[in-house]
Amino acid sequence: MSTGLEEVENTNALPFGFVKKEFELVDLTGLTAEDGMILETSGTLTVVPTEDVPNAIVEVAIPAHLGSLDAYRSVSNISTPEILDVDAMDDGRLGELVQPDKMKNENAKIKKETFRLAESTITKYIKLFDLRSTQVPQDGDSQQNMDRTVRREFLSRLYGGSMQELFSKPSADRVTAHGHRQFVCPMISIHPWAPQLPGQPGLVFDCPPKSYDEPWIGDGSFPCIAGLQPGKWLYVGNFKWRGHGWLTREEWKSLPTSVKRDWVSYVMEKKWGVPLRMSIRLRRTLRKEPTRRQVKKASDAFEKGGRLDDVTSQEVIEAFDKGKEVTY
Structure with missing residues (x-):
């Protein structure tokens, strides 16, 4: 992260607005929680397009605090995003x-x-x-x-x-x-x-x-x-x-090969790397993006004595290279 x-x-407030100058507004009609990260901040719905984080963050004002992330199955009829250019x-x-x-x-x-x-x-x-x-x-x-x-x-x-x-x-x-x-x-x-x-x-x-x-x-x-x-x-x-944000694929790929190799070795060896490796396994077996709940359930099962030796370091580095997994 x-x-x-x-x-x-x-006590300076966090400026939620960082975009490339060439960023184009996205059509938010019908957007679902699976299309990007959706979170609440004091009555503001912040939609972060998955592929562009951290280079594209938009804010959409909404009239009320709507509840937990699970409630955001669809978002429509909301105002035009306000784009804040940090470079300016x-x-x-x-x-x-x-x-x-x-x-x-x-x-x-x-x-x-x-x-x-x-x-x-x-x-x-x-x-x-x-x-x-x-x-x-x-x-x-x-x-x-x-x-x-x-x-x-x-x-x-x-x-x-x-x-x-x-x-x-x-x-x-x-x-x-x-x-x-x-x-x-x-x-x-x-x-x-x-x-x-x-x-x-x-x-x-x-x-x-x-x-x-x-x-x-x-x-x-x-x-x-x-x-x-x-x-x-x-x-x-x-x-x-x-x-909050994560490295773009370009930023990840700009790292020296030895650094990426070291980072992947941490994922393979450390306890905190288990959920990420489980995410890779589930993506392979389910043939779709796993949900947070699925990853957590599988990771908890592993903690109780499961196996995870079928996820290779090559799979991990490919997941980072393709943007399927990211460094936050």
Whole structure:
């Protein structure tokens, strides 16, 4: 998931409108939930054309809050989409956004070939998620504390949760003790645009199944601990998810072959890759796009002792190349 992470002290609203200048309005008459991602935001129905995310986001005003995603089986008789061109934003406003080079920590070790995207792509996401820096204390003691790193094992012993996963979720008794339901722990060698410095925002990429199309925009905050290098994890602040989208096929294909191969190996080896692999299997066996419910049911069955060795790494990379599965 390409997700903007913004520190909780920053209250700027998310600008839901990012399109290419050449984008043409789509005919929304008769649109169904299966044609794209549909979500609710304060009485606004946001329709995101599946093939164009994140380059085409349109907003359609509706008079009332209509209910859950399952209620959106058809959408008709709605107003013309309002297209907001981020490229035409006022230069003064753009100047307030964080610059890509300010997001990097000089102590972070990043592989020569990692999940690198063109700076223009990173700038695009910065605009989309309205990412800005947050002021942090400048005195010597505060600076020393903000530079202090710990081992991941120490974090797990102190707070609970996994010592390896990106999303570390402590047990219920630990949550009762410290109040944090989730810690996000990106290793910078894998997530080179994740938050790396206190006060700076960042971008995290993930790859749940394409049918898991809900936006990660929430009111709750979570601690983010960045893995600058093995054995050195830095607390960079409490953050909120501030956006949603996924890499286009062109952006995915622009990545070095070794990076795509590494990413696919994570999908094949990690527990969080099971739903995506299950999505690929179901697409093959059903000969149509699986629903979120089907993927979840099959994934839950696998967790109870099922098998999933018939999905190959070649199938995974082909699914990404064709846009059947995506990196969020």
